[in-house]
Amino acid sequence: MAVFEPSYIDYAATGAFSALVQDYLAAEQALQPFYLHQPDIKGIAQAIISRKSFQTNRTLLVAVLRKQYEGLTVSDEVTENLNALSGENVFTVCTAHQPNLFTGPLYFIYKILHAIKLAQVLNELHPQHHYVPVYFMGSEDADLDELGQVNIAGKKYRWKTDQKGAVGRMLVDQELIILIQELEGQLSVEPFGAEMILLLKAAYTKGKPIQQAMLELVNALFGRFGLLVLIPDQPDFKRSFQPIFKQELFSSFSQKLLNTTISFFRERYKVQTEGREINLFYLKDDIRERIERSGNEFVISNSNLRFSIAEMEAELENFPERFSPNVILRPVFQEFILPNIAFIGGGGELAYWLELRNIFEAAAVPYPVLLLRNSFLMINKRANSLQLKTGLNDQDLFRPLKVLGDEMVKNESTSVLKLSNEIHALEEVYKMVSHHAEKIDPTLQGHAMALQTKAIAQLHAMEKKMFKAEKKKLSMKLGQLETLKAILFPEQQLQERFENFLPYYAQWGSGILDEILQQSLSWEMKFCLLKEKEIG
Secondary structure, eight states: OOEEEEEEEOHHHHTOSOHHHHHHHTTOGGGGGGOSSOSSHHHHHHHHHHHHTSOOOHHHHHHHHHHHTTTSOOOHHHHHHHHHTTSTTEEEEEEEEOOOGGGOBTHHHHHHHHHHHHHHHHHHHOTTSEEEEEEEEOTTOOOHHHHTEEEETTEEEEOOOOOOSOGGGSBOOHHHHHHHHHHHHHHTTSTTHHHHHHHHHHHSOTTOBHHHHHHHHHHHHHGGGTOEEEOOOOHHHHHHTHHHHHHHHHHOHHHHHHHHHHHHHHHHSOOSOOOOSSOEEEEETTEEEEEEEETTEEEETTSSOEEEHHHHHHHHHHOGGGEEEOTTTHHHHHHHHSOEEEEEEOHHHHHHHTTOHHHHHHHTOOOOEEEEOOEEEEEOHHHHHHHHHHTOOTTGGGSOHHHHHHHHHHHHOOSOOOOHHHHHHHHHHHHHHHHHHHHHOTTHHHHHHHHHHHHHHHHHHHHHHHHHHHHHHTHHHHHHHHHHHHHHSGGGSOHHHHBBSHHHHHHHOTHHHHHHHHHOOSSSOOEEEEEEEOOO
């Protein structure tokens, strides 16, 4: 296993996170009315008190989880955590994500490891309680364009299927099996590539629902850490949530409350979600479409389905599983089901959670501590070597390539690359020429100024040519800089938002999860650069 050395920088220093995220991390006073608990140990203690006053249906939660895990090989840690959830002093630390193809972007892995790390730390600090890490699967998402593609070792893989509706309910088909076979050819040459492919083949078997395949893959990767995977698309969970579904359908309570906060965000930040009059989808077979109100009827968009008020009441009573919360109500559904005290999410997730406090209060559901997920930049030996050769510090890595390249030329060159003195001297010469010309004929002053402008423009053009010639001399070092940036920021994006985890597992094996977990922070919220070091 490789050896890694961590270093940490502030999120603001990366230039890659929104003003809202930075203000939240800085505890900006204007944002404080939009969340309930500070993201620290005191906030956790307050969230526990709040959670204890809410009657979570633990019997239902444990029963559903046991059914989900039937027939699977589970670790002792998973069994222990699952059984523990029945206890009143047991709480969850949750992260959530859709069932992206083969786990999707790297940050999916980081979110889960952050939840595991926070649970571990809290178990050490609060032995009178027990904390269980949970991955809450957003399997009802229907955006296959986003969830069905993944970037792996420089190649984009896309699942081409005609299936529609909630992605989690779709089935593994032959096209998906073919993708795994393609991956096998690409990754099997790596030390742990064959091991990774076996995990994929075991999880993604033909005819299995995607949400089940995702459950099995995540369990195989993280079960030894005690992580529980929860698929919330369950009739019994939906039935328990019926009162809030009903409140939303017939009074549109969430949108009214959302509108009171959006005006604040619109003035200062990008609004993450505007919501809708009814923040629910209708979910049946291969349909997942918006529910809209039209007079005394409910209409399912992009379909011929219509319901009277009485028919919709009957539909909710008889088939609660056909109702799916959208991004506004999904957090409320999550916190209603789980005895949760902390939610770990990315910048976009925090942005919409901060819009929802009033909705939680109206639904009488406890609002958790919000923590920005951990971020990592994985710097392998080659990139680490290039960073040393180019002389960049950690913060420099996040700066634009052109800026870094121009600075390198200026710093490395021994020649004069700016003609500032010469331009100033030329301006003085033309000032004198203009003065003499004006005495002879005032109309000649404009001609003198035009000559000055042309001459200075020619000097600026010469500066550019000199700079270009100097860059050519430094082409090798600039090439190293360009290669470094391409490795760490593929397609000029944060590595964690673009690349997939599979090549990292294929190269380093399951031990890379332990390494990232070890360097994960709990609530300190810093950006970690993880550098692979030479051994010996």
